[in-house]
Amino acid sequence: MLGCLTAAVLLAAVTGLLAGGAVAPGEVWPALTGGAVDPTTRHIVWQLRVPRVLVALVAGACLGLAGLVLQAALRNPLAGPEVTGVTPGAVLGAVAATAAGLAGWASPTAVVVAAVAGGCAGAGLLWLLAGRDRSDPAAVAVHGVLVSAVLGGLTAMVLLVAPGELGSVVQWLVGTTEARTWEHWALLWPWALVWGAAACLTAGPLMLLRCGEDVARAAGLASSRARGFALACAVGLTAGAVAAVGALGFVGLLVPHVALALLGADLRLALPGAALAGAVAVCGADAVAQLSSRAAVSWGAGHLSIPVGAVTTAVGAVVLLAVARRHTTEL
């Protein structure tokens, strides 16, 4: 099953490489392999498409992994990176940095640093607010919703005060893979690798945490410490992904369900599976977004580029409805 997912990742990557509008699909392969194509085509493929696909794959993997880690550690199938304060914190960090003129699309490093700092600050705020209830997953989830709402409000205030950058920032609020460069890739992959490896190594403790506090502690797990470490991994992964592609809706919430359904409750398999499924989801959604933008343009919509976040949100809302229904019927 992991093999199937890997094949799906490759398929999504190829589709992503072919999906753009400016270069005909037949010219992509020669451009990649150094065949006879004009320099503009080569530039588009190498400098725009390849990093875009790579960033989409890694960001998706981060979100899928972070979502599964969160859901296992908090024992809440409807927890996602959005409700831990990380995503809204990272958005606020990036938006504030952009508004203050410290960062912009010309300087991706500054945006990434601001987003990671914001994400960590958001998680830290949740940590402080949760106080004594830190070991109670339900209370943490409730505080997470609260923190997310406050940070979202602050982001809106920043946008209102400094509307100059609004256009580029709004795309990023929805989540986009447009104009991702090798600079983004170079910043993203080491971060993702470290936190991703750490998250996969916690598969054992996470399985016990899924069994509940009492069972986990009786079996010898120092549950508070294990949960803290797992949450730190989730924060790191989410912050990295949000810094790279913005606040992609629903990926971190729904991909874990797909991974658990395909691979079963053994997290030694399901964690890598969630990473692969997340990569497929984001890269595939990006391809769909590009193809539908092209279709819209060919129908006379003028210049239009649908951000990938719009696709993940639209698809995600439907899937979430299905997941929520199933859970409510079980209860």
Next chain:
Amino acid sequence: MTEPATTASKAPGLAPDEPGPGAGDPPALAVDRVGFGYPGRRVLDEVSLSVRAGELIALVGLNGCGKSTLLRLTAGMLRPDAGRIRVAGADVSGLPRRAAARRVALLHQTAPAVPGMTVRQLVRQGRYATRGPLGMLRDGDDAVSRRAMADVGVADWADRHVDELSGGERQRVRLALALAQDAPLLLLDEPTTYLDLRHQLEVLQLVVRLRTERRMTVLMVLHDLGLAARFAERLVALRDGRVAADGPPADVVTPDLLRDVFGVDGRVGRDPVRGWPVCYPDTPTALAPTPAPRPPAPAGRPADVPNSAGGEAR
């Protein structure tokens, strides 16, 4: 025959730090004047208990008398605020979680459902204490958890989902999870909750059999005094956080115990074939204040009970 706080521990004149000189192995479990409470509520007070290796003990008492708390303390999941608990000589509250879990396995009264988890995967979680976080990444089908599944008879459903099982089946799976810890001391918190009569007997017979086969020491909380009297070799009754009775069921299960520990007037007979004590509870009565293990004063309004309920008890 039943004195309050009667224990088999050494005389208080000996040094309290040593596990008792000349006794060979330390007791499997030594609870020494343990106290525990939450702000505003004292749960356990001066509880002492000494358990030899291989004993099968039932812990009984009213709801909220501290039975489950005593189990949690013994498993090292809570820290006593007075006294000390030693398992095979080691102070459990000072041990790291994993080290404690290698010595004591605790089966909780209830456990939340884990969607999608199979029997094999759940039972394997018991290996955490031995293997550690990274060791859990290695092969998923080790000999110890396979034996635990075979011992409780769930090996055939290893790949079924736990949430699809019936209550009795699930209880056996959870027992297998505790056995997979391979700890010499097994604590069971009401292992028969939610089970019907047949499955109650099945689970307890299983516990008795495994205790012998695996040479474990078992301390279990039971709500059903009849089952406790039948299956345990020794019965410990708690009342308001203190040990109210401690001894073999044949000696301890008396009308006095029913009245003083459970606040119930009733009679106690013997099973005509097997001879174990059988309780015939009759009416709830007012519980005497805690430090009164003797029969209560006549002020216990006998007029409320016009029939002969109190006759046998007096």
